[in-house]
Amino acid sequence: MLKHRVIPALLLKNAGLVKTLQFKNPKYVGDPINAIRIFNDKEVDELMVLDITASKEQREPNYALIEQFAGECFMPLAYGGGIKTVAQAQQLFSLGVEKVCIQSAALDNPRLVTELAEQFGSQSIIVSLDIKRNWLGKAQLYNATTGKTLAGVWQTQLQALVAAGAGEVLLNAVDKDGTLSGSDLELIRQAREHLEVPLVAVGGISSLSDIKAAVDAGASAVAAGAFFVFHGPHRAVLITYPKYHELENLFKANT
């Protein structure tokens, strides 16, 4: 086992995979089943599928599709998007999903996180926070469904959701999404402070050294999208994943 997980984060729109740029302009990148099969062969440790339109369209997860994903997936699968109730989470777990990722519903109703954690154990509950910087560079909680930033201090929200029972935090740097320009390390450092549960950083990863930098800044695990699906200046779709020994060496150095 590697000291830090490196997780492909796949974005689902309808039945296809897309990749966004700063949460906008979803570009079709392929069939999820084939992508999962390729990641299987690449011996990826964990996979995350996020349905980016479920909450926006106010609908439930696409269970039929997720069942197919779970059936194809050799590695633990985390799913996020449109989960609002304990019953929905229950259904996802029964289909073979190992972790559920909650965002909109958790912000609306932190009690849901507590109920989920009590029922399924906090290790299987991820809360996801989208953070966007305003024109002054100030980090704020962002609601992707409405496209608005939310009032309040995001760290306070984060702490509240962890206190409510989240076993893991997915920290999404909206401005970095799809840019392949490196992580928002400052954000990771701030999130790490006083955080007792694993922190998964996502947004901006473009290289092995970016992964290392995110880990050094305090991320327990790193998720990435564009880095694993795009290649070169034309953003050519090509699925890649670092070799096990490359990641092993990466985390061995000076830690």
Add this chain to the structure above:
Amino acid sequence: MKPNSNEERAYQQCTRCVMDTTASDITFDEQGVCNYCTEFLERSSHIIHEDPVQKEARLNALVSKIKEAGRGKPYDCIVGVSGGVDSSWTLVEVKRLGLRPLAVHMDNGWNSELAQNNIANLVNTLGVDLYTHVIDWEEYRALMQAFFDADVIDIELLYDNAMLAVNYQQANKYGLKYILAGTNQATEGMRMPPGWNWLKYDKKNIVALARRNGIKSLDTFPAIGIFGYIYYQYFRRNRWLSFLDYLPYNKFYALNELETNYGYKRYPFKHYESIFTRFYQGYILPRKFGVDKRKLHLATLVASNQMTRDEAIKGLEGIPYPTQQGIEADLNYFLKKMHWTRQQLDEYIARPSISHSAYPSEKATWEIFVNIYRSIVKGRYVH
């Protein structure tokens, strides 16, 4: 297995290559040598056994022309890549010769990890830019379904046609004259037997089969027809060249070099970079259409002296698949991707095949065009 030719004909295999009576128009001379390898050698010897000095001069002249035509442009040529040996080796040689290729890949939702890995290793090691065209899988699946429902043989017409279209589109986009392809005489120059495939520029056929299944338009599928071909090739002057014909090309040498220097992993059979191609050639073609394409591939390698006849005969033994479990795994994956049941597959395999020409087609137009072209430019080949 269903015989491809009429049933009375006794089985016979060529004594020089390995082609046999599953090719409906095969004939043999007194020594038992077939017309396939004979025609192949007549047509291709000047390429395969070309004087090395002459060949190099021809290559150098081409390279200078490509460089000249590409001056001031971000790239000077397009190289289509699939992850297979022919296109991979083309890319390696193109770079070695100092050309500046844009690698172009077409993704139809069936790429194997092996293919993706080979492409990634190549473009990274060689420092080549890549462009990928991804066809929406839901659209591609519907088109495949239309081809299955029509019981025509050349399901791969879809991939091949889209691939041709994407290469021409990219060449045109950057104003590039040259598309350097891995197609070649030495390892695949033998003529395809009638009925084993179909005209790859038959957009009309694709559209007709799509309509038949209620598909109104092609959205992300980049089709090309004969007029598209003529437009690109003769008006835009985008030239499609079988690049490996300009080089002494030995598949086994190329494989070794690719493995040693570019982290390449080989496939057990030709064209196995896509999971569907593997399943199509190893399962659908032999069972529904009585066609084993290995014969043609191996016969060509024998005729071009890259393999002995005994080796080829050994290569034909057993199932056209690495392992029996391999078939089962691919079969299940195929069912999952197509949303088919096992029974649907069995019914499809059991139905008789129908010729592409039973549906609207551009083949007749193509033949008229080729004849006119040949009569104007005698002795030259339209690929």
